Amino acid sequence: MRSLQKNFNDPQEGWELYDTMFVWNEFLTRGVRDILKTTLWTVALVYGFFKQDKFAICGKDIMLTLIARRSRHYAGTRYLKRGVNEEGRVANDVETEQIVYENMLGPWQISSVVQNRGSIPLFWSQETSKLNLKPDIILHEKDKNYEATRLHFENLRKRYGNPIIILNLIKTLEKRPREIILRWEFDRAIKIINSGLPGEDHLRFLHWDLHKNSQSKSTNALQVLLKVAFEALNMTEFFYCQVSPDQRAKGSPNLSPTLKIGFGHHACDDKNCGNADYVDDLDDISQEDTCGSSDPGNGIAEDKFEVNGSAQIKRPKFQKGVLRTNCIDCLDRTNVAQYAYGLAALGHQxxxxxxxxxxxxHLDSPLSRHLMHFYERMGDTLALQYGGSAAHNKVLHSMLLYSSICQKKTIGSLFLPQYACLLK
Known part of the structure; x- marks a missing residue:
């Protein structure tokens, strides 16, 4: 119902837990809760996905959990629910949280990172047809000032803080304009919204045609997405907390007051953390080293320690802002990008x-493939819920296969010239 960081910073019980966009039976149980004045007899239901598994790294047992929480607002299936409503709620709005946990005899450690997916926040629709597998996209001119779009991003800012990073994956080249119509309108909406916002609240808009680049032989699409993921992660960071044995014994997992940092738009005191950064297209990203390993970047602060009794406790890290990813359905292409962000975050976690x-x-590591299975399962589940069929996992598989072949070619290019010299 609530993210790990939200629970640690602001632990709540009972009534407050139902006051969230992710509890689907909030209305159905409201009468019972009002009469009984308690939540003991009701169970909050969350719709989405959950998977947890244990794996070993360097002899340590690590628990990996992936959770997807689907919003109950503006809910519905593909083609019936598209875009945004008047209240700023979008279709297929899903919060994804990746949690990594190590159970130790001493202070235990836990980390999480949150990302978001949702339909393009404009008024648009598609007419279903048995004869047309790709129905035309109809853009409705009912919100010329983009007030609903503005409300949507204000809601994201209240939930996650700044910066809000938008990764738009829809097509830029089409024989018959479909997706590109939304691309132009979304581009215009972000520019108009940013023009009325202070610099620290500016939306960071990144556009990259995943379909075109995944078919290009000169581009390792997954490697480029990893570069974008690392940059986004350096801006938002992630949540990390270490809990001392004393806190565990007291059964109080929440942070002590001296370590608390507010969650939301006050989470970051740095006035520059939300500066405008508008990138119209990511095709200018250098492809010189897309066959190599990912550069994790160095924007995330180093660990610091505090003394708690006789134990040294690492200072907690906090996520500020969120990466919001979308394509048309927010399914297949979005799932690939979310996997890249999850993989980048997993290394840091x-x-x-x-x-x-x-x-x-590294994309060819066993850990990468282990995480891929998590996101594939999540992608299938979310696709069944919203679209009625499983996701096209071949997209992610083909990208990983290309990455592996690309790395082998790079290694081969280092040795082939040496053998060529011997043959002369």
């Missing part, structure tokens, strides 16, 4: 836990 020496992530 394991590094914060002390399980690995470097946050660097």
């Amino acid at each position: 394991l590094h914060a836990l002390g399980s690995v020496e470097s946050p660097e992530v």
Whole structure:
């Protein structure tokens, strides 16, 4: 119902837990709760996805959990629910949280990172047809000032803080304009909204045609998405907390008052953390090293320690802002991008836990494939809920296969010239 960071910073029970966009039976149980004045007899239902598994890294048992929480607002299936409503609620709005946890004898450690997906926040629709597999996109001119779009991003800012990073994956080249119509309108909406916002609240808009680049032989699409993911992660960071044995014994997992940092738009005191950063297209990203390993970046602060009794406790890290990803259905292409962000975050999460020496992530590692299975299962589940059929996992599989072949070619290019010299 609530993210790990939200629970640690602001622990709540009872009535408050039902006051959330992710509890689907809030209305049905309201009468019972009002009469009994308690929540003991009701169960809050969350619709989405959950998967948890244990794996070993360097002899340490790590628990990986992936949770997807689907919003109950403006809910419905594909083609019947598209875009945004007057209240700023979008279709297929899903919050994804990736949690990494290590159970130790001493202070235990836990980390989480949250990302979001949702339909393009404009008034648009599609007419279903048995004869047309790709129905035309109809853009409705009922909100010329983009007030509903503005409300949507204000809601995201209240939930996650700044910066709000938008990764738009829809097509830029089409013989018959469909997706590109939304691309133009979304581009215009963000520019108009940003023009009326202070610099620290500006939306960061990134556009990249995943379909075009995934078919290009000169572009390793997944590697480029990883670069974008690392940049986004450096801006939003992630949640990390270490809890001392004393806190565990008291049964109080929430942070002490001295370590609390507010969650939401006050989470970051740095006035520059939300500066405008508008990128119309990511095709200018250098492809020189897309066959190599991912650069984890160095924008995330190093660990610091506080003394709590006789134990040294690492200072907590907090996520500020969120990465919001969309395509047309917010299913297949969005799932690939969310996997890339999850993989980038996983390296940093394991590094914060002390399980690995470097946050660097390799696409051909067993850990990468293990995480891929998590996101594939989540993608299938969300696709069944919204679209009625499983996701096209071949997209993610083909990208990983290309990455592996690309790396083998890079290694081969280092040795082939040496053998060529011997043959002369």
